Amino acid sequence: MESKAIRAKFLEFFNSKSHKIVPSAPIVVQNDPTLMFTNAGMNQFKDYFLGNKTPEANRVADTQKCLRVSGKHNDLEEVGLDTYHHTMFEMLGNWSFGDYFKKEAIEWAWEFLTEVCGLPADRMYATVFEGDPSDGLKADEEARGYWKSIIPEERILNGNKKDNFWEMGDTGPCGPCSEIHIDLRSDEEVQKVNGRELVNQDHPLVVEIWNLVFMQFNRQADGSLKNLPQQHVDTGMGFERLAMAVQGKQSNYDTDVFQPLIQMVAKRAGVTYGKDEKIDIAIRVIADHIRAISFTIADGQLPGNAKAGYVIRRILRRAVRYGYTFLNFKEPFLTDLVSLLADQFKEVFPELDAQRAFVAKVVREEEVSFLRTLDKGLKRFEGIKAEMDGKVIDGQKAFELYDTYGFPLDLTSLIARENGLSVDESAFQQEMEKQKARSKSAAQQSTGDWIVVHEADTSEFLGYEQLQATSKITRYREVKQKNKSFFQIVLDQTPFYAESGGQVGDTGVLETADEKVVIFDTKKENDLIVHYAKALPKNLEATFEAKVNATRRKLTENNHSATHLLHAALREVLGDHVQQKGSLVNDEVLRFDFSHFAKVTDEEIAQVEAIVNRKIRENIALGEKRNVPIAEAQEMGAMALFGEKYGEFVRVITFDPEYSVELCGGTHVPATGQIGLLKIVSESSVAAGVRRVEAITADKAEAYVQGQLNLLAELKELLKNPNDPKKAVASLLDERNQLQKQLEELNLQQGSALKKELLDAAQEINGVRLITQEVKLPDANVLKQLSFELKNEVSNVLVVLAANLNEKPMLSVIMDESLVKAHGLNAGEMVRAMAKEIQGGGGGQPFYATAGGKNVAGLAAALQVGKQLIGEKLNTEIK
Numbered sequence: 001m002e003s004k005a006i007r008a009k010f011l012e013f014f015n016s017k018s019h020k021i022v023p024s025a026p027i028v029v030q031n032d033p034t035l036m037f038t039n040a041g042m043n044q045f046k047d048y049f050l051g052n053k054t055p056e057a058n059r060v061a062d063t064q065k066c067l068r069v070s071g072k073h074n075d076l077e078e079v080g081l082d083t084y085h086h087t088m089f090e091m092l093g094n095w096s097f098g099d100y101f102k103k104e105a106i107e108w109a110w111e112f113l114t115e116v117c118g119l120p121a122d123r124m125y126a127t128v129f130e131g132d133p134s135d136g137l138k139a140d141e142e143a144r145g146y147w148k149s150i151i152p153e154e155r156i157l158n159g160n161k162k163d164n165f166w167e168m169g170d171t172g173p174c175g176p177c178s179e180i181h182i183d184l185r186s187d188e189e190v191q192k193v194n195g196r197e198l199v200n201q202d203h204p205l206v207v208e209i210w211n212l213v214f215m216q217f218n219r220q221a222d223g224s225l226k227n228l229p230q231q232h233v234d235t236g237m238g239f240e241r242l243a244m245a246v247q248g249k250q251s252n253y254d255t256d257v258f259q260p261l262i263q264m265v266a267k268r269a270g271v272t273y274g275k276d277e278k279i280d281i282a283i284r285v286i287a288d289h290i291r292a293i294s295f296t297i298a299d300g301q302l303p304g305n306a307k308a309g310y311v312i313r314r315i316l317r318r319a320v321r322y323g324y325t326f327l328n329f330k331e332p333f334l335t336d337l338v339s340l341l342a343d344q345f346k347e348v349f350p351e352l353d354a355q356r357a358f359v360a361k362v363v364r365e366e367e368v369s370f371l372r373t374l375d376k377g378l379k380r381f382e383g384i385k386a387e388m389d390g391k392v393i394d395g396q397k398a399f400e401l402y403d404t405y406g407f408p409l410d411l412t413s414l415i416a417r418e419n420g421l422s423v424d425e426s427a428f429q430q431e432m433e434k435q436k437a438r439s440k441s442a443a444q445q446s447t448g449d450w451i452v453v454h455e456a457d458t459s460e461f462l463g464y465e466q467l468q469a470t471s472k473i474t475r476y477r478e479v480k481q482k483n484k485s486f487f488q489i490v491l492d493q494t495p496f497y498a499e500s501g502g503q504v505g506d507t508g509v510l511e512t513a514d515e516k517v518v519i520f521d522t523k524k525e526n527d528l529i530v531h532y533a534k535a536l537p538k539n540l541e542a543t544f545e546a547k548v549n550a551t552r553r554k555l556t557e558n559n560h561s562a563t564h565l566l567h568a569a570l571r572e573v574l575g576d577h578v579q580q581k582g583s584l585v586n587d588e589v590l591r592f593d594f595s596h597f598a599k600v601t602d603e604e605i606a607q608v609e610a611i612v613n614r615k616i617r618e619n620i621a622l623g624e625k626r627n628v629p630i631a632e633a634q635e636m637g638a639m640a641l642f643g644e645k646y647g648e649f650v651r652v653i654t655f656d657p658e659y660s661v662e663l664c665g666g667t668h669v670p671a672t673g674q675i676g677l678l679k680i681v682s683e684s685s686v687a688a689g690v691r692r693v694e695a696i697t698a699d700k701a702e703a704y705v706q707g708q709l710n711l712l713a714e715l716k717e718l719l720k721n722p723n724d725p726k727k728a729v730a731s732l733l734d735e736r737n738q739l740q741k742q743l744e745e746l747n748l749q750q751g752s753a754l755k756k757e758l759l760d761a762a763q764e765i766n767g768v769r770l771i772t773q774e775v776k777l778p779d780a781n782v783l784k785q786l787s788f789e790l791k792n793e794v795s796n797v798l799v800v801l802a803a804n805l806n807e808k809p810m811l812s813v814i815m816d817e818s819l820v821k822a823h824g825l826n827a828g829e830m831v832r833a834m835a836k837e838i839q840g841g842g843g844g845q846p847f848y849a850t851a852g853g854k855n856v857a858g859l860a861a862a863l864q865v866g867k868q869l870i871g872e873k874l875n876t877e878i879k
């Protein structure tokens with residue numbers, strides 16, 4: 001069976017059991033402080049388990065893109081070395097939200113594996129939770145009972161908390177689970193060792209394929225367990241492992257999921273897969289990592305220096321280095337795999353297909369930049385190795401590799417391991433902390449558990465219609481930061497918009513007759529609307545008037561609606577490849593990031609502005625439709641943003657169905673006229689293939705234009721109000737250039753005339769050609785030039801000039817170096833003595849020194865001092 005068919009069969013099977021088939025959520029998680037990437041199928045349903053939200057259906061099934069490279073579930077170190085852990089993989093899952101429980105979950109899993117997939121019943125094992133006294137949990141006899149009616153008892157094994165109690169993260173929904181393992185060894189091997197012995201022993205051919213989790217608890221921040229409001233089923237089956245079992249392979253990489261990639265990499269490297277373990281590992285790593293990289297970028301996460309962006313960069317650099325070292329790839333190669341992957345997954349995950357050029361470009365740029373330092377970094381690694389005494393690379397050196405050569409720590413550790421070494425990782429982290437402390441201290445914060453005031457199923461958002469509502473607090477908690485703390489408050493209903501889709505959260509107040517609590521921000525946590533307050537109201541049970549800051553909201557709406565108009569205009573002017581890559585909308589400005597490979601020219605900017613402003617003047621009324629089935633929204637021409645999680649029903653915002661149709665949860669102007677005016681104020685690049693424009697609207701845009709006009713008016717006035725200011729400035733500049741030239745010429749002439757004069761006046765004393773003179777010169781440069789010219793052109797010369805530079809006195813003494821020794825003359829000493837006469841000071845070297853001062857009238861006296869000093873050295877009186 002082809003893998004495509006296996007996936008289809010799974011979804012068909014659960015559809016036939018009344019499950020609704022839903023799309024995968026994006027790999028990049030938004031609005032969840034506990035999770036960066038989707039690591040299991042259940043993530044997107046977390047709110048259903050927690051009871052924060054009512055599911056659209058009680059039974060759901062899907063295939064979910066997962067990434068396990070950080071946090072609680074991190075398989076990165078296994079990937080490529082073993083044959084069944086990936087960074088990115090698909091998790092097939094079926095869910096019951098408060099509907100069926102253990103019995104059906106177990107029976108259907110068995111039916112699917114044996115009857116639909118035809119896997120051998122006698123090669124499969126089930127595990128059940130044995131209980132855990134520290135959590136006060138008993139063994140899962142219920143699950144054991146259901147298994148007993150299906151398989152012989154000897155194939156049912158007990159599992160401990162580590163294997164049979166599933167948790168998404170440090171907190172959140174969790175519960176006992178029952179896993180299905182399969183033994184893929186040959187009959188011969190099975191004869192020798194009973195498969196039972198190998199379950200959960202990391203044997204590559206006795207692997208877990210499916211985990212049936214029975215969600216019953218919510219793990220609290222303090223480590224305790226609380227019962228969930230209802231009981232749920234959450235199952236997850238590794239699609240690639242299932243394919244291995246069904247296709248009778250011994251490695252996930254031998255299935256048709258990976259073979260096309262593997263063959264392409266092998267061909268490109270000029271090697272055959274399956275001949276040399278080191279080369280095979282490198283090929284597997286690359287085939288694995290390119291999937292993680294491509295799908296994550298397609299879901300909107302660009303490689304970067306922090307957080308999720310850095311995770312992607314790390315994976316990419318790992319892949320590049322495997323190719324470089326083991327497959328001799330010295331040029332970008334990952335980028336060429338993107339197309340193959342896009343073709344392969346066109347039907348299941350169309351987001352990659354739709355953005356293949358963009359993803360390939362981002363990957364290429366990253367590869368090019370890392371390849372630039374990789375070679376030097378590897379040489380540095382060799383150097384470090386040669387200098388070492390023991391077996392542990394110290395943290396500073398590892399940090400140098402990170403900081404100077406872009407080696408992520410895990411890459412350095414990996415290369416160290418290949419060389420039989422290790423890295424002092426805690427010392428590395430210390431270096432990292434030091435650097436962070438140097439840039440800025442990371443804000444540490446700890447979040448307490450929710451304290452329930454009123455039980456409520458949902459927290460309803462009323463802010464599309466109203467800016468004020470009567471609300472009650474349902475729960476709150478405290479967030480502690482370094483020196484201060486603040487509170488997060490949830491209301492039963494609220495007009496406050498929570499930050500999302502780029503639009504900032506509302507601010508405002510919670511009011512009763514005798515108190516007012518300021519809300520300084522509103523954010524989402526999963527689907528919960530969380531209000532941020534510096535303090536809690538005294539009476540938590542009170543009924544509040546929740547009031548949004550209306551002015552700020554209105555300005556923000558101007559910018560949000562303008563962003564939609566801008567998006568459409570950019571597509572019109574630049575082309576359909578323009579995809580939103582990020583946006584920020586607040587009451588001051590709008591920022592829009594989008595895929596485009598070239599700088600947007602001034603002309604294009606002007607066109608875009610013109611289109612948007614025309615649409616503003618058309619005063620197009622807002623078209624808002626809620627609860628539109630997603631398919632219908634797409635028919636309306638709505639641009640789905642990749643990387644966004646959409647439910648089955650979406651909200652569609654339209655400004656002229658022919659012009660702008662977008663899926664959007666934000667708040668908008670009633671009609672475009674309110675925006676007044678849009679002005680783009682900057683255009684720049686944020687990353688490979690991503691441009692950013694910033695724009696302002698309404699009063700701000702008007703003030704900006706007015707500011708420019710004022711500036712123009714002032715300039716005109718300075719120019720004495722010419723008819724054509726442009727021409728006036730051009731001719732002014734022209735005139736200036738001409739004058740500059742003339743001035744330089746004159747200075748030269750004056751200089752050479754003066755030089756001749758000075759030479760004529762030179763006196764010969766004891767073999768020294770002495771020039772002492774008071775002169776008038778335009779500036780210090782001319783004085784210096786004149787001094788050096790005289791020194792260079794005349795032998796044994798000593799020049800003392802007392803210059804009047806536009807009524808500023810300046811002294812210069814210069815002499816042939818030989819005179820310093822021969823006569824003990826010192827220019828520095830001389831100017832210092834002379835400078836007193838002009839109320840100034842200066843200095844320099846023995847052969848050349850200058851001094852400035854305040855008193856022009858003292859120049860003659862200064863010159864006299866100079867002459868006297870020279871006379872002393874040359875034993876003669878100088879006139």
Ligand code: ATP
Nearest residue numbers: 068075084085086089208209210211236237238241
């Ligand atoms: P394992 O012990 O093999 O790492 P797990 O206990 O971490 O698996 P679960 O968290 O229960 O796995 O995930 C459900 C299913 O997803 C597993 O039964 C397995 O088939 C699959 N799976 C888990 N991690 C990976 C991975 N890194 N790559 C591919 N498939 C995986």
Ligand code: MG
Nearest residue numbers: 068073074075
């Ligand atoms: Mg695991």
